[in-house]
Amino acid sequence: TQLLEQSPQFLSIQEGENLTVYCNSSSVFSSLQWYRQEPGEGPVLLVTVVTGGEVKKLKRLTFQFGDARKDSSLHITAAQPGDTGLYLCAGDIWTDKLIFGTGTRLQVFP
Amino acid sequence: DAGVTQSPTHLIKTRGQQVTLRCSPKSGHDTVSWYQQALGQGPQFIFQYYEEEERQRGNFPDRFSGHQFPNYSSELNVNALLLGDSALYLCASSLGYMTGGDEQYFGPGTRLTVT
Numbered sequence: 001t002q003l004l005e006q007s008p009q010f011l012s013i014q015e016g017e018n019l020t021v022y023c024n025s026s027s028v029f030s031s032l033q034w035y036r037q038e039p040g041e042g043p044v045l046l047v048t049v050v051t052g053g054e055v056k057k058l059k060r061l062t063f064q065f066g067d068a069r070k071d072s073s074l075h076i077t078a079a080q081p082g083d084t085g086l087y088l089c090a091g092d093i094w095t096d097k098l099i100f101g102t103g104t105r106l107q108v109f110p
Numbered sequence: 111d112a113g114v115t116q117s118p119t120h121l122i123k124t125r126g127q128q129v130t131l132r133c134s135p136k137s138g139h140d141t142v143s144w145y146q147q148a149l150g151q152g153p154q155f156i157f158q159y160y161e162e163e164e165r166q167r168g169n170f171p172d173r174f175s176g177h178q179f180p181n182y183s184s185e186l187n188v189n190a191l192l193l194g195d196s197a198l199y200l201c202a203s204s205l206g207y208m209t210g211g212d213e214q215y216f217g218p219g220t221r222l223t224v225t
Contacts, residue, residue, distance in 0.1 A: 004152075033213065042114070042200050042216035043153070088152055097143070097166050098202075098214060100152030 003027050004091055006101035013079055014109055021074045021104045023089035030094040032072045034063055037086040037103075079108045112137050114203050114217035122223045123191050131186040131220045135203030142184040143214060144176060145200040153200055159184050188222075196224045 007022045023032070031050045035043035047056050049065035049072060056063045060083075062075040072089055086105050090098040115134045123129050135142050141160045145153035155168035159178035178184045182203075188195055198221050202214040 035216075040198075040219075040221070042116075042202075042219045045213055045215060048213050090152075095166060097155050097158060097168070098145075098153075099155070100145075103152050 003099050004089060004101035006087075006089060006104050008104060009102065010105050010107075012107045012109070015080055016078050017108075019076050019079055019106070021076075021087055021089075021106075023072045023074075023091075023101050025070050025091060027091070027093060028069050029091035030069075031092045032065055032069075033090045033092070033098065034072070034074055035088040035090060037088060043088055076106075079106075081108045081110050084108050114201055114215055116199075116201050116217040116220050118220060119218065120221045120223075122225060124225055125191055125193060127191050128187065128189045129191060129222060131188075131199050131201075131222070132183065133186070133201030133203075133217060134183045135201075136215050139203035139205050139215070140182050141204045141206065142178060142182065143202045143204070144184070144186045145202065145216075146170070147198040147200055147219070149197070156186070191224045193224050196222060198222075 003025050005024050031048055033048045034046045037043040047063045052067045052069045054065045060077045064073050084107050086103045088103045089101045114136050117132045143158040144156040146156055147153040156170050156174055157164050158166040162178045173189045175187045198219040200219045201217045204214045
């Protein structure tokens with residue numbers, strides 16, 4: 001059972017555009033993490049959000065945890081080719097066992 | 111500060127064979143989790159080790175087993191390999207157990223191909 005739905009699955013944009021990736025669930029999570037993964041490598045942790053309504057910024061990336069802790073979003077401002085990769089959200093239901101979404105594959109063209 | 115390391119990086123095995131993958135956690139971490147990532151999908155949780163015991167398990171058959179050593183490193187063993195076991199196997203380490211919200215750091219993975 002896939003508890004975390006990510007959308008869109010694929011995103012292809014030009015450098016300088018803005019984008020938002022969504023991560024939705026019917027389950028409540030104790031925390032939610034966002035990762036970026038390059039081909040052939042392991043996921044790299046970008047951010048962890050814990051509190052409902054929490055907003056975290058990492059340079060041009062803005063992460064938000066829904067008030068009910070069931071959903072999250074990742075917004076990238078002025079995307080660059082270096083942002084290209086697979087973006088994964090992963091939720092923790094108080095078990096330290098991460099449940100991953102299916103991922104959003106982002107391609108940013110120069 | 112050494113991150114999570116895994117070996118080997120690539121492995122090719124034949125159906126029916128057995129394989130052992132290895133993981134050393136990030137310095138200071140005591141919990142190791144293993145994930146399987148099929149092509150084009152998100153990682154799926156296999157199991158987690160803490161204090162040398164399997165503490166949690168995902169929906170994987172008994173052919174998948176593991177071990178954690180006193181130095182916190184871990185092994186993943188897969189018996190009677192099937193073609194469907196071909197995947198990227200990821201090890202993640204964290205500090206503590208069942209505390210919720212612990213950040214997990216992933217290794218580069220082992221790419222297993224079963225022919």
